[in-house]
Amino acid sequence: MTNIGVIGVGTIAYALVEGFCTALDVDLASPLSAGNLHFMLSPRGAIKSAALAETYPDRVTVCQTNQEVIDRSDWVFLTILPRDADEILSPLHFRPEQKILSIMSDHSIEKVREWTGPTAKTIRMVPLPMSALHIGPIAYTPADPEIREMFSPLGQLIELSNQEQLSVISALSAVMSPFYRVLYETSAWGTSQGLPESAAIDYMTSFFEGICVRTRTERDIESVKLLSEEMTPGGLNEMAYNTMEQDDAFASWSRALSEVMKRLKS
Numbered sequence: 001m002t003n004i005g006v007i008g009v010g011t012i013a014y015a016l017v018e019g020f021c022t023a024l025d026v027d028l029a030s031p032l033s034a035g036n037l038h039f040m041l042s043p044r045g046a047i048k049s050a051a052l053a054e055t056y057p058d059r060v061t062v063c064q065t066n067q068e069v070i071d072r073s074d075w076v077f078l079t080i081l082p083r084d085a086d087e088i089l090s091p092l093h094f095r096p097e098q099k100i101l102s103i104m105s106d107h108s109i110e111k112v113r114e115w116t117g118p119t120a121k122t123i124r125m126v127p128l129p130m131s132a133l134h135i136g137p138i139a140y141t142p143a144d145p146e147i148r149e150m151f152s153p154l155g156q157l158i159e160l161s162n163q164e165q166l167s168v169i170s171a172l173s174a175v176m177s178p179f180y181r182v183l184y185e186t187s188a189w190g191t192s193q194g195l196p197e198s199a200a201i202d203y204m205t206s207f208f209e210g211i212c213v214r215t216r217t218e219r220d221i222e223s224v225k226l227l228s229e230e231m232t233p234g235g236l237n238e239m240a241y242n243t244m245e246q247d248d249a250f251a252s253w254s255r256a257l258s259e260v261m262k263r264l265k266s
């Protein structure tokens with residue numbers, strides 16, 4: 001059994017605990033196997049902590065204070081907002097043998113160590129809410145066998161060799177909301193034209209899923225570019241593509257990513 005402390009039970013922490021508690025175990029002999037993880041949750045956010053404790057009473061304990069979370073844990077997951085970190089972490093005392101997983105987007109490993117002091121490990125990760133469903137990418141650095149073992153049931157682990165690469169991933173992860181907006185705009189347009197909502201959503205989600213699965217067989221950027229240009233001359237895709245190109249819709253994605261990157265580097 002391994003105790004995992006979680007400081008800040010918001011969207012991402014909820015998704016991770018949910019993912020671990022619903023994972024199908026392959027190796028119950030390992031203390032890091034999902035079925036052997038016990039979660040010590042911070043009293044904030046109270047609603048999500050209480051919901052997890054109610055759903056998984058054998059796996060989840062809600063602590064009275066953040067210090068109690070740390071005192072009862074082997075690993076500590078930092079899942080608070082970056083802007084709150086200094087106020088929340090400065091008064092806390094970590095043990096040298098503890099292992100820290102920081103999920104805060106803006107803070108470096110070196111900065112986290114200023115708050116925690118020397119600990120056995122400090123890992124930085126960019127998970128996503130779909131980890132609750134055991135799918136999607138989970139990028140982190142540095143590569144670590146324990147993280148690999150613990151998180152592999154939650155999605156596809158992407159091990160990066162340095163924090164600069166992780167910052168690029170952090171920036172890329174920021175297109176999640178814009179992408180949901182694309183799903184919304186296209187599905188809502190379909191319903192405005194008379195499609196039943198379920199048909200519009202089923203079609204668009206299956207459509208994008210198919211495009212992504214198809215593209216995963218490619219391993220170089222040039223092949224992905226060719227796919228984006230694979231259109232019937234004079235056809236419907238070409239018409240939509242040219243309309244969006246004239247509106248500068250594609251370049252706005254890389255402009256947004258560059259803006260996010262500026263903040264991550266500052």
Ligand SMILES: NC(=O)c1ccc[n+]([C@@H]2O[C@H](COP(=O)([O-])OP(=O)(O)OC[C@H]3O[C@@H](n4cnc5c(N)ncnc54)[C@H](OP(=O)(O)O)[C@@H]3O)[C@@H](O)[C@H]2O)c1
Pocket residue numbers: 007008009010011012013042043044045046066079080081082084088103104105106126127128129
């Ligand atoms: N959401 C994502 O998809 C995602 C993905 C990758 C990384 N991240 C990173 O994960 C971190 C959390 O993001 P989030 O989206 O989960 O934010 P969130 O939903 O706002 O969660 C932050 C949590 O911190 C809690 N908190 C506030 N003060 C606290 C305190 N003194 N002690 C303990 N907890 C406290 C809040 O509790 P109250 O509800 O009581 O205020 C809230 O539940 C961020 O650093 C973000 O960069 C998020």
